[in-house]
Amino acid sequence: xxxxxxxxxFNRLGRFAEKIKVKKGDGYQWDYTFPDGVETTYILRNIRNxxxxxxxxxxxxxWVWNLKDxxxxxxxxxxxxxxxxxxxxxxxxxxxxxxxxxxxxxxxxLNKSRSSLFPTLGKLNLSLTxxxxxxxxxxxxxxxxDISKPNEIELTIPVYDNDGKEVGDGFKFLDAAISxxxxxxxxxxxxx
Numbered sequence: 001x002x003x004x005x006x007x008x009x010f011n012r013l014g015r016f017a018e019k020i021k022v023k024k025g026d027g028y029q030w031d032y033t034f035p036d037g038v039e040t041t042y043i044l045r046n047i048r049n050x051x052x053x054x055x056x057x058x059x060x061x062x063w064v065w066n067l068k069d070x071x072x073x074x075x076x077x078x079x080x081x082x083x084x085x086x087x088x089x090x091x092x093x094x095x096x097x098x099x100x101x102x103x104x105x106x107x108x109x110l111n112k113s114r115s116s117l118f119p120t121l122g123k124l125n126l127s128l129t130x131x132x133x134x135x136x137x138x139x140x141x142x143x144x145x146d147i148s149k150p151n152e153i154e155l156t157i158p159v160y161d162n163d164g165k166e167v168g169d170g171f172k173f174l175d176a177a178i179s180x181x182x183x184x185x186x187x188x189x190x191x192x
Contacts, residue, residue, distance in 0.1 A: 001077050003074060012063065013060070013063055017174075022048065023126075023151050025046070025150070028044045028049045038141075042143050043144040045144060045146045061105060064174060068095075074188055078191075080188065089114065094179075097115050097119055097177075098177040100113050100118065119159050120159070122160055122166075123158075124156075125157065126153050126155050127153065127155075131149065133148060155171070157171060
């Protein structure tokens with residue numbers, strides 16, 4: 001494992017980050033049944049399938065966490081102690097959160113938590129305003145939203161602790177984790 005191998009993973013993570021920012025797509029719909037039994041189908045036109053975006057986010061968490069193994073191998077390659085990477089992770093809140101989320105995603109549950117929060121990801125949320133819409137159409141049990149500015153829609157994915165309290169947004173944790181890994185990588189390659 002050399003610095004170029006690690007850089008290639010950073011490049012892959014950059015592509016993940018860019019892909020999850022793209023919201024324009026063929027459309028997304030879901031059904032909802034109200035407590036009184038009324039069924040409604042919601043249709044969002046001109047937006048990507050939110051389930052696919054959520055899948056990409058979970059993959060992104062796993063790959064962000066996999067960077068740790070690359071950096072540990074690079075540490076060995078340049079004659080540094082890989083335990084320094086573990087210490088770096090444990091001192092960084094965003095990395096411990098990402099570690100826990102990635103491990104929960106990979107293994108289905110957590111027996112131990114680096115962050116002590118036992119975090120979980122919530123459902124992907126999108127925020128629409130009237131500026132994002134060109135029309136709303138009601139037709140039978142369907143409500144269709146024509147989205148004119150899909151890439152301007154805000155997406156968030158809440159992160160909850162083991163008590164169900166929201167501790168932040170998954171996108172922000174990912175961005176902070178990447179920044180931390182970049183700092184760690186830079187320190188490793190300049191210390192050779």
